[in-house]
Amino acid sequence: MIRGGLEEAIRERRYEGYPYGPGDPELLDLVAKDFGLKGASPFMTAGGTESLYMIARALLSAGDEVIASDPSYLIIHRFIELSGAKTVNLDIYAPPYRLTADRIQEAIGPRTRMILLIDPLNPLGSGYPREEVRAIAEVAHDRHLLLLNDVTYRDFADAPTLAAEFAPESTITVWSVSKNCGIAGLRIGGFLAPPELVRTIGRFNTNDLGVNILAQVAALAALRTKSSWIGEVRRQTRENGARIRATVGGIDGAELPVYPSQANMMVIDIARLGISPEAVQQELLEQHGVFVRAGNYLSPTHGQRFVRVSFSNPPADIDRFVRAFPEAISKLAVHAPAPTA
Numbered sequence: 001m002i003r004g005g006l007e008e009a010i011r012e013r014r015y016e017g018y019p020y021g022p023g024d025p026e027l028l029d030l031v032a033k034d035f036g037l038k039g040a041s042p043f044m045t046a047g048g049t050e051s052l053y054m055i056a057r058a059l060l061s062a063g064d065e066v067i068a069s070d071p072s073y074l075i076i077h078r079f080i081e082l083s084g085a086k087t088v089n090l091d092i093y094a095p096p097y098r099l100t101a102d103r104i105q106e107a108i109g110p111r112t113r114m115i116l117l118i119d120p121l122n123p124l125g126s127g128y129p130r131e132e133v134r135a136i137a138e139v140a141h142d143r144h145l146l147l148l149n150d151v152t153y154r155d156f157a158d159a160p161t162l163a164a165e166f167a168p169e170s171t172i173t174v175w176s177v178s179k180n181c182g183i184a185g186l187r188i189g190g191f192l193a194p195p196e197l198v199r200t201i202g203r204f205n206t207n208d209l210g211v212n213i214l215a216q217v218a219a220l221a222a223l224r225t226k227s228s229w230i231g232e233v234r235r236q237t238r239e240n241g242a243r244i245r246a247t248v249g250g251i252d253g254a255e256l257p258v259y260p261s262q263a264n265m266m267v268i269d270i271a272r273l274g275i276s277p278e279a280v281q282q283e284l285l286e287q288h289g290v291f292v293r294a295g296n297y298l299s300p301t302h303g304q305r306f307v308r309v310s311f312s313n314p315p316a317d318i319d320r321f322v323r324a325f326p327e328a329i330s331k332l333a334v335h336a337p338a339p340t341a
């Protein structure tokens with residue numbers, strides 16, 4: 001239905017004119033309904049990424065601190081730093097592989113302005129239990145902090161919870177249709193927040209002339225029908241994850257810190273193999289046409305321990321991984337020091 005919508009829009013040459021500035025009203029309405037957050041207005045940008053940039057620029061100042069994690073989706077940390085603020089990265093590369101309200105509470109200082117809650121988390125695939133989301137939202141509320149809740153992967157989770165349910169006045173929820181709807185290349189996403197915050201963040205909007213019309217058409221087609229296909233996407237993603245787990249399970253020294261992933265990705269820890277993640281990334285890409293990310297893209301501290309795999313793909317892509325990964329590891333292991341216990 002996405003392709004059909006796009007073909008029709010191209011036939012009608014809808015790309016010739018500017019889109020309606022604030023975004024297609026039906027699409028904004030569908031986003032609002034998808035999230036069901038009373039009192040939060042949806043805003044549309046060229047991907048969730050642009051929203052994250054605008055949020056950092058609009059709400060943070062030099063010297064502010066944002067409590068975040070390591071590993072994390074570091075592009076957001078870069079945006080925070082561009083605004084003159086800095087992240088306080090809590091090390092979460094140990095159980096439960098996510099932030100907790102208690103650790104956030106301890107890390108709050110006089111300059112803390114925001115908490116970054118990515119749920120489910122890129123790259124580990126950890127999801128936050130409802131009670132933890134509530135507790136973190138309560139910390140934000142009680143300590144007068146902003147809560148940036150990036151829920152790009154929420155449709156892959158078993159029981160996702162939105163922080164805005166508990167701290168509506170201080171939460172900015174970032175939405176994306178890149179992963180759940182499989183239209184990452186079209187670049188459309190946005191955020192939801194109380195109208196006052198939307199106005200403040202909206203001052204940094206660069207899409208005054210609208211977000212790409214074809215991206216809007218595709219997102220509209222996808223969201224109109226989401227209930228009919230999202231279950232199958234989730235099922236296939238879980239099945240792919242299970243096949244990857246079985247493959248990793250067959251390699252002595254490789255392990256999955258978080259399983260099952262609540263997102264469409266997870267981390268394979270290869271530290272005990274003594275092989276560099278960059279070497280695995282390069283070998284898989286060049287010899288097998290399989291792309292995994294070396295950990296340094298996602299963790300300053302633990303990046304040398306792992307690679308990240310994403311797997312909301314057709315099964316044929318997973319077939320290739322299942323063949324390629326053990327082969328790449330055994331080839332690279334020949335040159336590696338003996339595995340550590």
Ligand SMILES: Cc1ncc(COP(=O)(O)O)c(C=O)c1O
Nearest residue numbers: 047048049073122152176178189
């Ligand atoms: C946590 C997180 N937020 C945002 C994005 C970017 O989303 P978009 O494609 O909507 O810009 C990603 C992409 O990988 C991500 O992992």
